[in-house]
Amino acid sequence: MFRRQFMTTALAATMLTAPAAMAEMAAKITEPVTITFYSYNLASAGLGKDTTEGLIADFMAENPMVKVEAVAAPSNEILSRVQADIVAGQQPDVAQLVFRDLIYAAKDLGAQPLEDLAGDELKAHSEGMVPNGLALGRVDDKTYGLAYTFSTPVMFINADLFRAAGLDPDQPPRTWAEVKAAGIAIHEATGKHGFFPGAFGPIDGTFVYQSLVMSNGGQVREGNKLTYADPAAAEAVTMLRDLRDSGAYADIDVAAHMDTFASGDLAMFLFTSAIQSRMVKAADGNFELRVVAMPSFGDKPTAPTNSGSALFVLSQDPVKQRAAWELTKFLTSKHAYTQITSKIGYLPLRLDIVDDPKYLKDWVEANPMIRPNLEQLTRLTPNVAFPGPNYRQVESMMKDAAAEAVLGTGDPVEVLKAAQERGQALMPADG
Amino acid sequence: MKADTRRLVVHAPMIVLSLLAVFPVWWMVVTSLKPENEIFSTRLWPASPSLENYAYVLDAIPMIRILWNTFAMAAATALAQVLTGLCAAYALTRWRFRGSGIAQGLIALSWLVPFQLTMIPNYVLATKLGMLNTIAGLVIPNAAAAFAVLVLTNAMRSFPKDLIDAARMDGAGHLRVLCEVVVPNLRAPLASLGVLAFISAWNEYFWPLLLTRRIEDTVVQIGLQMFMTQEGNQWGAMMAAATLASLPILLLYLVLHRQIIDSFMRSGIR
Known part of the structure; x- marks a missing residue:
């Protein structure tokens, strides 16, 4: 972790500030052009890689003048790779970056604002996208990233453990109070673990934490002011601490939450739907898997936040910008989302393909577990990235503080306040 | 009894x-x-x-090619480190020149500089030299190692000076002395160093991650990492890949087990 942060900081310091948008994007491609596409899906063996390679091949078949050179890097290393290549003069053209890097990509990495780059083409392309779809990649009223592979938190349920505890899995918990009651009952009756949110630990779960905070009406920051210790945000963390103190919260290694659920030892697991296909395989013959929407704070509607990544156009050359924009459009088209949803398990940014027999209708009917997540898309709330050169450290301090507040022994509000004060010193001072 | x-x-x-x-x-x-549902x-x-995981690994990533890349990179790195270490150690122990102490001190100090610190300048240079996706690019930044120089300098210090002087009086040049007198008598430390350098290069992760852009050009540690994702680890496949990746090292151990044990005894387990 230290090495990764060190590399990112060192590279950020090495890089020049972002150049402004260069010449206008070419209207069309008249000569062969090669562009690079940096993707973390290509760095994992299996469906993510195969699907992405298939989409690139489809794009090149449709656009014979464009050759896409794919560059693979793991999700936690891809920003360093992009930075290193910019420093080395190997300008990336399209990059798949996680949402935490959004502001950095917009302000320091040279990502092109799509309104300036594509104008009316962006408006036409965004038709049919979920409400808030473009907002996911927006900074200061401009869209820098087009949401690509993303999901929202859903609750995976081990129905067998519910039955073993005398609970009805057809009536899953819908509020945090019900999660607490079910978690205690399951732990006491079976000796297995009740509930765990994939919010903390080395596997990125900031979107789960932010979903909880925003579902209770809180915010992690407002402008350049950190607010994650403010009452509504802190209350969400205090609720988790209460779950832990009551015994409803699983006492497990935070790095092993997915494996604990897959092994059948955890009854309720709040995490991204992107792991659904893995859980289906793990549950096969071992336990009955179900998926429900994330629980709410009483009657308050939930505010599911997006995990995953967006596509950023980094090209500076007008012809390459055109090719990069065409690739970006293709990768967020109805065809691409049909592939991405049905093969990898992410959500479609376009809800109009869900009931379309040409696209996802048959698949959704055969895989009803995606329904709770699709329903949550109507309340999709953009993940909040942090500004300034210390954004990763600020986010990391917030995550560590939230984890300590839930899993530690100190007063949770005081823990959050102390971290917020330290983190504020790392935030940009101006506007 | x-x-x-x-x-x-x-x-x-x-x-x-x-x-x-x-x-x-x-x-x-x-x-x-x-199988997947039995992993836990x-x-x-x-x-x-079943051998399903092995079939999957061989289908999902070019494992044989990756193993070959890793073997070529590790062998070349080990050879280069032994050769550069040998030449440096010979120069530092046999030749008296102004600043030799400082040179040795600087080499020792360079051991304390983490590779991550020099990685980006190395990457920029490798890019300019067209060494992306090449075995040479993987090897050259690690071709000289302070550890190798220090180990061989110590070994050479205890080498009888009279033998070298006798060879010099017989008219042998430095290269001949090095090849025909020194090397045959330093076989044990050279072999130990070679084995350690090979294993260390075999386990290299960060530099290949940065330098290689295509899976066909990468090394086994990156290949293993491909089965670990944010969406969970593919344990069965990863263990199959790890088993395959262990085989060359196991083979090396079977052939050179005496030198390997000796090298760990000499240098401490790294």
Whole structure:
């Protein structure tokens, strides 16, 4: 972790500030052009890689003048790779970056604002996208990233453990109070673990934490002011601490939450739907898997936040910008989302393909577990990235503080306040 | 009977410790033979063992090509480190020149500089030299190692000076002295160093991650990492890949086990 942060900081310091948008994007491609596409899906063996390679091949078949050179890097290393290549003069053209890097990509990495780059083409392309779809990649009223592979938190349920505890899995918990009651009952009756949110630990779960905070009406920051210790945000963390103190919260290694659920030892697991296909395989013959929407704070509607990544156009050359924009459009088209949803398990940014027999209708009917997540898309709330050169450290301090507040022994509000004060010193001072 | 009991008392802890040491390897192989829905079972042998994970690994990534890349990179790195270390150690011990102490001190200090610090300048240079995706690009930044120079300098210091002087009086040049007098007598430390350098290069992760852009050009540690994602680890496939990746090192151990044990004894386990 230290090495990764060190590399990112060192590279950020090495890089020049972002150049402004260069010449206008070419209207069309008249000569062969090669562009690079940096993707973390290509760095994992299996469906993510195969699907992405298939989409690139489809794009090149449709656009014979464009050759896409794919560059693979793991999700936690891809920003360093992009930075290193910019420093080395190997300008990336399209990059798949996680949402935490959004502001950095917009302000320091040279990502092109799509309104300036594509104008009316962006408006036409965004038709049919979920409400808030473009907002996911927006900074200061401009869209820098087009949401690509993303999901929202859903609750995976081990129905067998519910039955073993005398609970009805057809009536899953819908509020945090019900999660607490079910978690205690399951732990006491079976000796297995009740509930765990994939919010903390080395596997990125900031979107789960932010979903909880925003579902209770809180915010992690407002402008350049950190607010994650403010009452509504802190209350969400205090609720988790209460779950832990009551015994409803699983006492497990935070790095092993997915494996604990897959092994059948955890009854309720709040995490991204992107792991659904893995859980289906793990549950096969071992336990009955179900998926429900994330629980709410009483009657308050939930505010599911997006995990995953967006596509950023980094090209500076007008012809390459055109090719990069065409690739970006293709990768967020109805065809691409049909592939991405049905093969990898992410959500479609376009809800109009869900009931379309040409696209996802048959698949959704055969895989009803995606329904709770699709329903949550109507309340999709953009993940909040942090500004300034210390954004990763600020986010990391917030995550560590939230984890300590839930899993530690100190007063949770005081823990959050102390971290917020330290983190504020790392935030940009101006506007 | 008494002797048998004594032998048992002496051997029992060693047997237990050996089993403890072997167990992770056993578990790796067993996990590689388990289907997905059995991965978390604690049985010592899978209920329905299969080679599915191996077939998947060979299909999902170019494993044989990756293993070959890794072998070529590790062997070339080890050879380069031994050669550069040998030449540097010979110069530092046999030639008296102004600043030799400072040179040796600087080499020792460079051992304290983490590779991550020089990685980006190295990457920029490698890019400019067109060394992306090449074995040469992987090897050259690691071709000289302070550890190798220091180990061989120490070994050469204890080498009898009279032998070298005798060879010089017989008219042998420095290269001949090095090749025909020094090297044959320093076989043990050279072999130990070579083995350590090979294993260290085999386990390299960060530099290949940065330098290689295509899976066909990368090395085994990156290949293994491909089965670990934010969406969870593919344990069966990863253990199958790890088993395949262990085979060349196991083969090396079978051939050179005396030197490997000797090198760990000399340098401490790294």
